[in-house]
Amino acid sequence: MYSTYSLSQKNKAFLAAASLGDLEALTALITAGAQIEALDQYHDTALIISAEKGHANIIKALIQEQANLNAEDQYGKTALMFACLNGHVECAHLLIQAKANLEILDNDGYTALSWAASNGHAEIIDLLIQAGANLETVDRSHQTALMWAASLGHTNVVALLIKANASLNTFSQERKTALMWAASEGHTEIVQLFIQAKVDLNVKQQDGKTALMWAASKGHTEAVMLLIKAGASLEDITWSHNTALLLAASFGKAQAVDALIQAKANVEAIDRSGRTALMAAAELNHFSTAKVLIQGGADLEAAYNGSGQNALMRAAGFGCPPIVSLFIEAKANLEAVDHTNQSALMYASSRNHESSAFLLLNALSSERVNHLLNEPDLNPMIQSFMHTILMAKSKTATVFIGMFSKKIKANSFLGLPIELRDKVLDYIFPTWLRNRAEIQVDAMQELTRFFNNLSLLPPEPPQAVIFSARAGRPSLLAADETSPNAAASPARFDF
Numbered sequence: 001m002y003s004t005y006s007l008s009q010k011n012k013a014f015l016a017a018a019s020l021g022d023l024e025a026l027t028a029l030i031t032a033g034a035q036i037e038a039l040d041q042y043h044d045t046a047l048i049i050s051a052e053k054g055h056a057n058i059i060k061a062l063i064q065e066q067a068n069l070n071a072e073d074q075y076g077k078t079a080l081m082f083a084c085l086n087g088h089v090e091c092a093h094l095l096i097q098a099k100a101n102l103e104i105l106d107n108d109g110y111t112a113l114s115w116a117a118s119n120g121h122a123e124i125i126d127l128l129i130q131a132g133a134n135l136e137t138v139d140r141s142h143q144t145a146l147m148w149a150a151s152l153g154h155t156n157v158v159a160l161l162i163k164a165n166a167s168l169n170t171f172s173q174e175r176k177t178a179l180m181w182a183a184s185e186g187h188t189e190i191v192q193l194f195i196q197a198k199v200d201l202n203v204k205q206q207d208g209k210t211a212l213m214w215a216a217s218k219g220h221t222e223a224v225m226l227l228i229k230a231g232a233s234l235e236d237i238t239w240s241h242n243t244a245l246l247l248a249a250s251f252g253k254a255q256a257v258d259a260l261i262q263a264k265a266n267v268e269a270i271d272r273s274g275r276t277a278l279m280a281a282a283e284l285n286h287f288s289t290a291k292v293l294i295q296g297g298a299d300l301e302a303a304y305n306g307s308g309q310n311a312l313m314r315a316a317g318f319g320c321p322p323i324v325s326l327f328i329e330a331k332a333n334l335e336a337v338d339h340t341n342q343s344a345l346m347y348a349s350s351r352n353h354e355s356s357a358f359l360l361l362n363a364l365s366s367e368r369v370n371h372l373l374n375e376p377d378l379n380p381m382i383q384s385f386m387h388t389i390l391m392a393k394s395k396t397a398t399v400f401i402g403m404f405s406k407k408i409k410a411n412s413f414l415g416l417p418i419e420l421r422d423k424v425l426d427y428i429f430p431t432w433l434r435n436r437a438e439i440q441v442d443a444m445q446e447l448t449r450f451f452n453n454l455s456l457l458p459p460e461p462p463q464a465v466i467f468s469a470r471a472g473r474p475s476l477l478a479a480d481e482t483s484p485n486a487a488a489s490p491a492r493f494d495f
């Protein structure tokens with residue numbers, strides 16, 4: 001049948017028969033003179049093709065015809081590698097039995113064992129181990145078969161390799177051990193296998209990360225708990241002074257954070273920048289994590305060493321309203337200031353985070369001025385104005401408190417008794433605004449209209465109001481203390 005074919009046609013038909021698993025056609029073409037080592041366009045031989053497809057009958061016939069067992073395709077892969085990659089156990093067994101080379105590396109540095117391990121083919125792994133395959137060969141990324149199996153969750157393969165005494169503490173190019181790979185991917189059964197094998201749990205990468213840190217930062221709580229129970233160190237630090245708890249908090253892994261807190265990890269540990277776990281969770285808007293930390297006793301007022309900013313200030317400055325609410329509910333000190341005398345409210349409002357600013361204004365009002373708003377001697381319009389400002393009923397209120405872009409030039413603050421004006425000023429310009437005499441122009445225009453429309457005020461005030469930082473709060477000074485023209489100023493609240 002094939003006698004009339006050219007050699008090229010015979011070879012093409014021969015390769016096709018190998019691909020289809022057609023033993024009868026393959027045998028006939030060999031008899032007709034087809035070349036055993038003929039190549040297709042991908043540089044594949046019939047043996048490689050049949051191994052990839054899983055045709056054990058073809059492989060057996062080709063082995064009998066003394067086909068080259070170690071021929072490589074364009075990527076350096078052999079027939080054995082394809083059998084291992086695709087899990088063709090019988091094909092792998094035939095090739096191993098025929099003494100195919102177990103240690104050839106393909107273009108990426110993978111061996112047959114690497115391919116079987118990364119694809120979870122435990123039965124083939126067992127065959128390769130029994131045949132004496134090198135368990136420590138590393139690929140281009142310096143990963144062993146054990147690392148591949150551990151990272152990809154192939155528990156049975158890991159168990160076989162550990163039993164065969166594969167090295168447990170080899171580092172990959174990323175300086176990760178097999179345990180670190182398993183922990184970072186959350187493969188708890190494999191983590192347990194390594195613990196049972198007495199692996200060193202506290203081996204560190206070049207940057208100082210441990211298996212526990214990997215599990216914590218990825219939020220694999222069960223792996224975290226297994227490692228803690230087995231004695232992994234809670235307080236090891238990376239080069240940037242991150243602990244497992246700090247890493248878990250930074251990535252918003254609330255359950256892992258809770259597990260670490262329950263294990264008595266230090267909630268006040270700080271990284272190289274002076275940041276605590278609570279600060280990290282707050283500024284990155286990890287609500288559940290921040291809640292767990294607060295419930296776990298984290299210090300609400302802990303501050304960065306350099307700036308004096310606390311977690312609330314960071315949350316307010318980065319615009320994280322849920323976190324701000326959490327701190328308010330936890331009774332954080334809302335009037336705390338950093339080294340530049342900036343409060344959480346100032347950070348929120350100066351960066352246009354209106355929701356956070358409103359929350360803080362409302363909370364500050366509730367804490368500081370409810371009693372003032374109920375005093376009977378306040379003019380009803382003043383009460384209404386103060387309620388608007390202090391309860392943050394408008395966008396202007398936020399702007400007024402926080403955006404210090406223009407300086408106040410105070411003239412008249414019409415006719416209220418001095419002690420009452422002091423009260424109004426003290427509460428309109430509370431502690432966190434003292435020493436700051438700048439506000440937004442549009443807010444001032446609104447306030448000017450309000451004060452100029454007060455119905456109870458005389459046309460010419462006896463004295464002027466000066467907003468001053470010298471006394472530590474806005475102060476009232478007599479007109480003759482301001483300027484020669486102050487007494488003649490019009491009866492208006494001008495800016």
